[in-house]
Every structure is written in C-alpha cells, then in structure tokens.
Amino acid sequence: MSQLAKQPKLRLATVWLAGCSGCHMSFLDLDEWLIELAPRIEMVFSPIASDTKTYPEDVDVALVEGGVGNSDNLALIHQVRQRTRLLVSFGDCAITANVPGLRNPLAGPAAVLDRSYLELADGSAQWPHAPGLVPELLERVLPVHELVPVDLFLPGCPPPAERIRAVLDALLRGEQPLMEGPEMIRFG
C-alpha cells in the first residue's frame, strides 16, 4: 500500500450547503466501493455518515455540496476553509450555484419567500421569522469559490459515482486528480 496506509487515515468530511443532497446520494451510489473506502478514511463530518454537529479541526479533505445560500452556509464555509487542507467543490451547485442560483436573477430573496410562504401557502401564510433558529437567506446564492479559495472542482449534477471515485482514489494515493475530458468535468 501507499504512503497513506502508514500514515493516519485520511480525515474526510462531506458538507451540505444549498443543494438537493443529490451529490451525497451519488456518493452513496459508490455502493460496494464504499466498503473498500471505509478502512482508508475517517469520516469526521458528514450529513450522511456522522452525527458530529460541529465541523472539526484538522480535516484533510472536504467535499462541499451546494452553493452558499444562507447565513448558516456562509458561516460554515468559512469554518470549513479554515479547518480543511483540501477543499473540493462537490457538484454543480457548489461550482456554479446551479439550481439554487435560479433565484439569483430575482434580485433578493423576497420574491422567493413571497412565492413559497405567501402565494403558495395553504393556510397561515407568513414569512418564516425566527432569528437564531431559521437562517436568513443571502441576497444571492454564490458558488463556493466566490467566497473562499477552492482547491479542486468536481462538477456534475450530480457528479457520477465513477467521477467521485476517480477523484477520491487519486487523493488517497496522494495524487492530484486529472480533471479533464467529459468523464471528469462535464457540467449537468
């Protein structure tokens, strides 16, 4: 085995910002390879594989799904950046704002909130308002790299499981994944 085997396990995190969780589902589509992966990593933070609520220190690799759409996302992404060696923008929402970003041309969150909570409400139409509990929407949903430096971009909506595997494989070998060609960088 490679150097990594001698070293402590790779401390991996997956982060879910403004996205549909489809990228995480695609991660789960790795099926039996996940079993191969398990002994080689330590999953230190993840909405699907960890109960930890606080993003830990000293993370090797973070797969960040989703754009930055609300105040919680914003706080978390800065924390992730500070505490992570290799930050991967994981999927189109993290890289382009993608579907969550469809609200961006509407100039502010009011139009979205009106539509969702007032116009389409079945009853008791009102904006959600619970400071400290319900995070405030930002003016725009932004790609991660417009806010913090990103080390690797893993496009796709969602990125196919094979693409995710190719990236993780390379990272586990201590190599820089080769991000080129339709198999690796096609959006959508």
Next chain:
Amino acid sequence: MPVPSKPESFMALEAIFLRHHRSPDSLIEILHHSQKFYSYLSDDLLRHVAARLQLPLSLVKGTASFYHLFRFQPPARHRCVVCTGTACQIQGAPALIAAMEEGLGLKLGARRGDGWASLSEVRCLGTCSDSPLVQIDDSIGRQQTVAGLRRWLQELEP
C-alpha cells in the same frame, strides 16, 4: 395580432420616403424624421416604416434599438440629462447625478411611470470648457453646482 398600419396617420413621412426613393439604406434617416414628427417610435410607426421600405420588422426594430437616440415611448415632460463626458466627469458629474436622482426620485436611466420626468446621461455635449454640464429640457446648466441644480429641480413644473 399585428395592428394594420395606418398610412393616413403617418402622411408627413411620405415626402421623406420619396426623397430617399424608399431605399433600405435610408432607414436611419427615416427613423430620425419619424421621431421628429411623432416624438417617439411607436410599434405602429415602426410597422409603417418597415412596410414602406419593405424591410423585415425585426430588422427595423433591431436597427432602431441599436442607437441610443431613438425612443420607443413618449418622451417625459421634463428630460433631465447629466453630461458625463470626461471633463464633466472629473469636475463633478457624479455629484450632479446623485443630486438629480435625489431631487427627481429616479435612478439614472429611468423615466417616471407617469411621464413627468426622465433622467439620463449624455457622453459629452462638446462644450467642455463649461463643465460640468447638465441639460433640463432645452436649457443647459453650465459649470453647474449641486446647490444650483437642487434649486432648479424644485422649480420644475409638477
């Protein structure tokens, strides 16, 4: 559905069409006259011009909309313009724009819904020695101060 053009209502243009032999290359000249006679380029007017010059509608609108000076809605009663030529820009145009926006309650490039006033910029009136310049309707304000502009705007007829 397209409204049939009403040639009788655009008779003033006939002499202009004739002078230019209804040639397609006279389109911009024709549009100038159209706007002069009828104050703006309505869809009916553009349809009429297209028919008389035998040009596609999209070409006529595409051409007209390329040029800043053509209007597609009636001009506002008070047309407020700030010159943003270089000489004006470095000698106070930004402050004049701010004063205009505040005094008129309009953003640059906007026209009030009721047609009372519009606010726009022009890239150099060519009399830079008097910068900064503003123009309200047919009057030019030379070496315009913000205070003077505020007074001027207050005096505009409602």
Next chain:
Amino acid sequence: MSGLRCCASAGCLARGSGALMGALETAISRGQLGDQIQLRPVGCLGPCSQGPLLALDPDGDLYAGVDPQDAETLVAALARRLHQSSDQATPLEWAPARGERLDLRAPFFQRQRRIVLEHCGLIDPTDLEQAIAVGAYGQLERVLQGWSPEQVVTELQRSGLRGRGGAGYPTGLKWATVARMPGARKVVVCNADEGDPGAFMDRAVLEGDPHRVLEGMVIAAYAVGADHGFIYIRAEYELAIERLRLAIEQAVDRGRLGAALFGTGFGFTLELRVGAGAYVCGEETALIASIEGKRGTPRPRPPYPAELGVGGRPTLINNVETFANVAPILREGADWFAAIGTAGSSGTKVFSLTGHVRRGGLVEVPMGTSLATVVLDMGEGSPHGSAVKAVQTGGPSGGCVPADRLDTPLDYESLQALGTIMGSGGMVVLDQSTDMVALAAYFMAFCREESCGKCVPCRAGTVQLHGLLKKILAGQASQADLDQLETLGAMVMDTSLCGLGQSAPKPMLSTLRYFRGDYLARLEAP
C-alpha cells in the same frame, strides 16, 4: 471701417454670444453705423473657457466674457474713433465693464500655428462668399484644371499627412489604395462622428469653416475616382449639422458640388448622414454599416473599406481634420507641410484642451510640441493651486501621461510609446484631486455601454472588467482580483473584433502602469 467678429460656436453660444451679437446689432443699427462697423458671427476663436469671445478688427484685439450691456459703450467707442481719425490703428479707448481684453502675447496664442483653423474665427461660416474670399475651393479649381489624380495623391503622400482620427494611418497611402481599386463608382466618406468624450475639435472645424472640409472631400474624390460622398456626423452636434447642411446647399448652388465641376467632366455629390448615438460608429466598418442604414456593428477586416465599403464600393474614409488639411497642403506644397512638425508626424494637430486647466479651449500646435507646452504654458496649468497629475489623451481608446512625462512631444510614436495614443485630439488635464481608479472605471463603463455586443470578449469582457474595477473602488478586491483585471484586460485587447474592444482596456492599463499605487492602496488586506 471696423469689424467685430463674435464667436458663434456652440461653446460661446451657450455662454451668451447670441445675446451679445443681438445687443451689438441693435447698437450698430441705432447708431446707423451698419456700413462702418461690420458685425460677423464666426467660428471658434480659441479660449472657450473665457467665452463669449469677441474679436475687433483691424486691431486684432480679443475680448473675453463681454456682457451684452457693454455693447452700447463699445459701439460708441468705435463710432468715436471712426469720426476722430481716419487712422484706425489708433488704440480703441474702451474697456468692458465686465470681461477683459486678452493679452495676445500669452503662450496660449503665441504657441499656436493655425493651418486647419486658419480661417476659423475669421469668416462667417454661413457665408460662402466670405469663404471664397479667403480662398475656399481655390485649390479644388486649380487641381481640376491642371492636375492629374495621381499628382494629387503623390502630393498628399509627400506631405506626410497622417489620419487625424486617431490611428495615424498615412493619408496619401490610403488615397493611393482606393485610387488603385477598380471601378468608377467609388465613395468618399468624412467621419465626423466625433465620439471621444472631452473632444470637440471636429465640431469646431465644422461650425467654423465647413467649406474647408467640403473642399478637401471633393479633392479626395477627384484623386481616388469617387463620384459620391457622405459626411457621417453625430446627432448631438446640432449646430454643426445645420451649418453643414447650409454649406452643402451653398456649394451645390455655386457649382462647387454636383456635376461637371468648374467646367470639367468631374462631378461629385454629397449626402449628410446623421448618426443616432453610437460611439462604435466611429469605427470604419461600423460607420459603413450605419451609412447603409443598418446596426452599427463592425465586421472583420479584411476586406478593408478601400476594397469593400459603402454599398460594396471601394470607399475612402477620412476624418474631418484630415480633410481640412488637404487644401493648405496643395496650396503651399507638400514640402512646406512636411517641414512643419516632426519627421514622422508632419503638420499641426488641433486639440481640445479641457479638464483641470486654467485656460481651456481649442488649440492648434505643430506636431512635436511638448505636452508641457500645451498644458502648462498655453493652458497655464491646473487652477485653484493644484498641480497637474496627468493628462488624458485619446479618450476611451487612449491613456494617461503622468506629470513627470509631460516633456513628451506630441507625435504619434512618442505617445504610443507611453501607452496612449494621439487620438482625435481630446486632451483632458487631470489635477491631484483625480482618482485614477475611478477614471479607469469611468472609461470602462463607457466602453461597456458602447460595445456593440457582437463579439464575446468586448460584450462580456468589458462588463467583467468594469465589475472588477468597481470591486476595487469599493475596497473589496484582493491581489487576485487585480491580477485577473490585468489578465482579462490583455485578453480583451487581443481577441476583440474591432478597435473599440481592442483598446477598451487601454485607459485602465495605462493608469495601472503609472498609478499602480492608487490601485494597491485600495486592495483588501490579505
């Protein structure tokens, strides 16, 4: 006999020269002095920042800022002198209550050499007879009656005249190229779409001496074998348009335009085309499209207008000032012209001197005159005790010359070496109060707005560049943003389809070159 010449160009009219002329006229007719005092509206007299300007003949004095209320006393003083003495050289005993008599020994006047503007300010631009009296159409007549077209082209080539619209392409070479093209139906176009903000040289020439430009065009048509022409002028120049229309009518009536000129077989017709607010139409191929009644979008060159121009015909396009140089070159000879200015840039150049300068206006100086001479001596530097920080030339396609480089001579190559261009002649003086980053953002906003939208780098690139500049202005940019600004700027220059996009980043890159500190000071702390 006394003469009063009152500037009737747009600048002085805006400063009340119309009222002044009215008051003078009233005073003259009340005194029944109409046959002794000749009052003429004339073109630009120079120091526009002091208008309205009034010149007195035969004294040659120039008065600035004269109030209409002074008309009575002026006319009375003239009448007194006319009665008292037959010697009109006696100094006039009069001083305006407001305004002043300008000292013509000042560098502003002394350092000028007026060739293009030689008759501007002397003649009534609405009176063809006055133009003819000072020689208008004389060179056309001489050429038509004794010169071959080749001789005219050769003379122009020998003169070393270069295009005054900005790029400085050799005029004679351009004429020779069009002359060589096959076909009898060629076109001559005068580009009067003076779009650079802060530039008004062409406006002044057209308002002050329109026949000079027409004569240049007809001579060019004869030289290249054209039978039809267009003057494309920006719509904002209402007075110039009015004067040109009148001048064309007069020239047709007097047989200076039309068929069989001066009894020869050569004829030339001319149409005026008024733009509709599009800076990009100053670009030759866009200008052609606009003359043809289309969207003013440029197309790739080649083919050049000389091969494929208006209506598919070989077309010669020159700027107003270029055409205005033609008659004097033929009158005085190519050698005379080539001896003025520098070896590579012959003749004179008209500049509109504006911005933070004490004495602004229209100046014509020999090529090679230093910027310092124009800005510091003639313009007398910046007012209010401030010092000159830089001089902007070439408008949105040009750049800045910093104060420590003002010894640079005004010629095409020297300015290019500094990262700017001669341009059409706009010269905006910037004092220490000027924020160079804001100025760069201003020019980028201009290009963003004036981009025709056809090619991607200019349409979308100027928007991104403007966004980056705004980010820097807001103090939110990092060193990475500054790097991106420079990389993207270079890309837009390299890849845009026409001159607008290819030069749009120039003002910004120029300020980065000389005032990088202004940018760095605004970056976020890393």
Next chain:
Amino acid sequence: MSVRTLRIDGRDVASADGATVLEAARDAGVAIPTLCHLEGLSPVAACRLCLVEIEGSGKLQPACITPVSEGLVVHTATPRLREIRRTVIELLFTEGNHVCAVCVANGHCELQDRAVEVGMDHARLPYRFPDRPVDLSHPRFGLDHNRCILCSRCVRVCDEVEGAHVWDVAWRGEHCRIIAGLDQPWGTVDACTDCGKCVMVCPTGALFHKGDSEGEKHEDPSRLAALQRARHSRQEAP
C-alpha cells in the same frame, strides 16, 4: 481549382484556394473550436473561439474567415490560445444563466461540449445572474433567453436560408437580445413559417421544441449543410 499548401500545427496541409483556415484544418483532422460558425451560414467571426496564431501576423485571426494562402504557418492550440478559449467560454457561462442540469440540451449542447474541451472545471469570473425572460408564445417552439449566447445562427438561418427574417439582434452590448418581429411574442409574428430551422441550428438549449424535457433536445445543426447541398444540387439538375 488550384491548391494551396500551408502548415497547421506543424503538419503540411493541402487545401483548395478560397478555403478558410478552419476548413483546411478540419479537412486535415485538426479540430478548432467554434460556436457562431455553422457551415451553410455566412460567417460572422463573433465568438472568437476559432482565433489562431498565424506566423508573421501580429494579431490573432479568426480561422472561420481567414482564407488559406500559400506557405501560411498556422498554430491552432498554443497555450495562449487555450487560455483565450477558456476565457471566452467562461465569459459566455457567466454572462447568461446556463444551468446544464435543467436544460433541454443537456448532453447535446455545443456550449457544454466546448466547456469540456477548453477544460473549464469552474468559472474563474463571477457569475452575473442576469434577469432574462422566456418566450413560450409560439405553439411549437420556445425561446429561453437565459441560454442564448447571441451566436446569431437563428438570425442568419431565418434570413439566409428560410428567407423569413423573423429574428434579429436588438439593443446593444450586454443588453443585446434576439428579438422576433418588433420585439413581440414569437407566436404573434406573422412572418414565421414554423419551419424550425432556428431550433435546429441553435447550439444551446435557447431555442427548443416545446414538450422537450431535460436533455431531450437532440438537434443536429450540421444537417443544415446537407439541406443546403440537397437544395443546391436540385437547382442545378436539369
């Protein structure tokens, strides 16, 4: 027809006089990316993707309109050109709202393909998120301005091939927009023959068949050239 010999990326290429550098390169198997270009339509050289370096020329030249000439030495894929192409694609992606995941053309989009070719794994420039409309007034087709890259193929095919000139480009600069008729709903334009050629030549999902869902637009713009050839040969036949 005489033949011209030129060098493209170090290979000697023979090409018919009058051909463009783009044609010569493609015949020789050298791929130069394009977007606004389409065989069968007049070239406009607007997207700038096909810019190439020509030795002895200080300026980059668009391959789609540069004619071949004897001894021409062309470089089509230098690092400088690669960087330019990626930036052009990034400018296009950030200028509109290109959401591949929900686009009818996903998987069959020339813009998406070019993005892969130029190696765009993310846009280094900020997205602008413009507010652009969608026109669904035509009974059979739709126009989503969010996905339009202003290549003007639709304008040209409608004018040059169909002869209807329903489309044109209006306004200017960043405000440029494809318009139908007098900037009216497409479905209300009498001149439209419903032929669908504009949909066929559109390189993205901007023009589409109504009812097509994500990834269901499978047009083949190169059919236009075949159509042109077929018409041409019929006209020439006795």
